[in-house]
Amino acid sequence: MRWNGILKIVGVLTLFFGLTMVFPLLVGWYYADNSVMPTLEAMALTFATGGLLFLFFRRTETEVITQREGMAIVAIGWTAVGFFGALPFYLSAEGFSFVDAFFESVSGFTTTGSSILTSIESVSKGLLFWRSFIQWLGGMGIIVLSVAILPFLGVGGMQLYKAEVPTPVPDKLKPRIRDTAMLLWKVYALISVAQVVMLLAGGMSLFDAANHAFTTLPTGGFSTKNASVAHYNSAYFDGVFIFFMVLAGINFSLHYQFLRGRTLAFWQDSECRFFLGITLVLIGIVSFNIYGTVYQSIGEAIRYGAFQVVSIITTTGYATADYETWPAMSQLILLLCMFIGASAGSTGGGMKCLRIMLYFKFCYKELFSLVHPRAITQIKLGGKAVPDDVMRSVLGFLGLYTGLFALSAVLLAGLGVDFTTAFAAVAASIGNIGPGFGMVGPAENYAHIPYFGKWLLIWCMLLGRLEIYTIIIFLVPEFWRK
């Protein structure tokens, strides 16, 4: 581990991140609200820290980065970005304690979307925009963006990319990682703009449309309204949101292929079929379950059922209905959705459909070999054999995910949070969803979680966003050994 090099790159990332604060500054300046000064101060602090780190370590050679260093840079980088992203909140006069500001910022970057704000609409426009904008940055990944834009990362960019996007089956769209990262960001931005246009067409104001697009595409779920999307109570908007949430839950390289003219790209991808299939089936069950019990018309049942299932399975976390009043079966399905999550290579969180699929295939193979002990079988994905090490990493991931979930839930309950809330808050944090059940349900917020509980959830959100390994590796003694 060459800490000098790590700190140098973290310094550059911080500098770069400071630059993005120009956008909320412009918004705050346009609305002439009181977010301008705190944002300026935050920007100055960010630049100063990043600049000092870079100046201090500028002579360090960073052309080659090892995998271990890549993980350290990404983990430290994300924590740093969470910290500096919290500054505009903390420095503002809107009463954020430090832990609250940090919680809000990390919840943004990790695209979780759980908030400690009790009244969102009273927050200044500049800060609201910042809140949405950091979700947008975090969705496709601040590291991926840096790799795309900062040329100096060069070869080392690949290790960073792998540490931030640890999908089991990586696919490079272009020979060079920089071009790949750039393409993904272009596709991401393009779809975001499409959503803004669609929302404007429905009569939403530009500010709200931009904010909502910035939180839909990263499957974040921050809203500028207290009542989330329910505020608009419009079937058109619900439809637009459902459509774009589903898009955000699909692997972005498929979007690229589709835009390049491979119209069957979505259908040909087995994970995408699985994701769309399971979403449709669950929508069907939930709608049927709430039809007659909660909603009297079939249209309403499908509209609210579909929105909520899509919102949770893509790990966005918008709400149009208080699903805690729904029958237990629907609630449990939504809880299940928190664990399934969206596709690998999408902006969604959770365990990811790909891993779930591979896990089922693995289970089936085990059962099959009980019946035919001498059979040689191979787990296949899209017609290709899945290498053993990929399978091992998937199983390890699922084990760690559930283990860390259980551990954190027990810890949170130990801090005095009730059963349902502890369970759901951790599931919603580690899966990057946002709203859970109980005291953190869709109509509630996270303000009342105890002090240490918030830190625990911050850690869970980072764990979930960087897909466990990049964060948990820091706790492994072997990682620190020389």
Add this chain to the structure above:
Amino acid sequence: MKIVIIGAGEVGFHIASRLARENKDVVLVDQNPEAIRRVTDSIDVQCLTGSGSSPTILEEAGIDKADILLAVTDSDEANLVACLVADILSPTTKKLARLRNAEFDRYHDTFSENAPHIDTVINPEIEVVKTIERLMSVPGAVEVGEFTDGRVKFIGVNLDRRAPLAGVLLSEIPAYIKGPRPLIAAIVRDEKVIIPRGNDRLKPDDLVYFLSEEEHLLDTLVLFGKHSRPLKRVLIIGGGRVGYRLATILEEKGIYTKIIEKDPRRCSELAEQLNKAVVLHGDGSDQGLLAEENVKDMDVVITLTNDEEINILASLLVTRMGAHKTITRISKFSYFPLMSTIGIEQVVSPRLSAINTILQHIRKGKVLSAISIKGEQAEVLEALALETSDIVGKPLRDISFPQGALIAGIIDNDKISIPTGESVIAPNNRIIIFARREAIPKVEKILTVKLEYF
């Protein structure tokens, strides 16, 4: 520029990593998932697992948009088929293939004129024999490269403590020499490449790279403390394909040659094919045998077995026993930095030779030859100064030449000169450029920039 490489072996891997560092688009294809993983773990290229001769895989690799296809798998047949398929799918792609079987030697031209249309066939064994010949011909040279068809040599020598030039300031060199002076292009000191200026001093144990015309070469080498001795007796340890090729050439030149080979059957084959050379059956690291065969009188001992550890040990052994010079064949690149430390100066590697040859063909523009030196930290390029390129027709000091690169020589109708700030490059002059790795993409651009308008 997009390059598709078939085969992620040592050669494929190295070329891929070189080109990836120069920001070229590289797609690497290999059947072995392990080899692919080694690549994805360390270099920024796109990888495909599958057969390089499969049309589907080649299409997936984007062969239609590729400028160059490089077939360097371990199998000659696979390389040929890959080129053939690529020729059908994308006839405009330039194709380079590695063919090791000597039977193909006579058909290299046939392959380029007929069906697979392979633009360049590379046989690493031929390349390595050429390298050995060059090393033998220049006393004391660690590296020998040739420009303008051998009339200008690019030489790397370790500076002796007692050499006339040891400890001399570069700007003082003209005072020491009456005749034409050597053009010192670079110094490698403590594993670092230095592009020297007038106030740099040559220190003992420096590895000095210089350019020299062939006729002045021997005089120049004396300045570096290297005295020539006639080449009369050569011992080759290892009678494989390279050993055999080399022995035939030495026989033709009338040099007294001995070959030591372990395998008795191979020995009788060699004895049958060779006329004058003495074929000895035995172990190349057997001290008794070496003493019996008067190794101390050998001008050069070349160790060419397939086992590089044996080669290294045999070279050390014969040096201790009094052989004047050794040339050692090594394949593992990770051993290269060790060699000078343990006292082995002259090293050849079929893979490195293949890489050098391939690089010449990949370099854009009018690059005539390219030699990479010292752990690939730098390259020496010989290029034709095109009439339309930016470097022609004005004094050098007005040209913004990339940092880390240097014009080491200008060749105008066989006359080689050291450029100064006032020198002007005339159209169609050949220039020799020394460039550090990071400057290479920019150098390429300077050489070709205007060409791209056509």
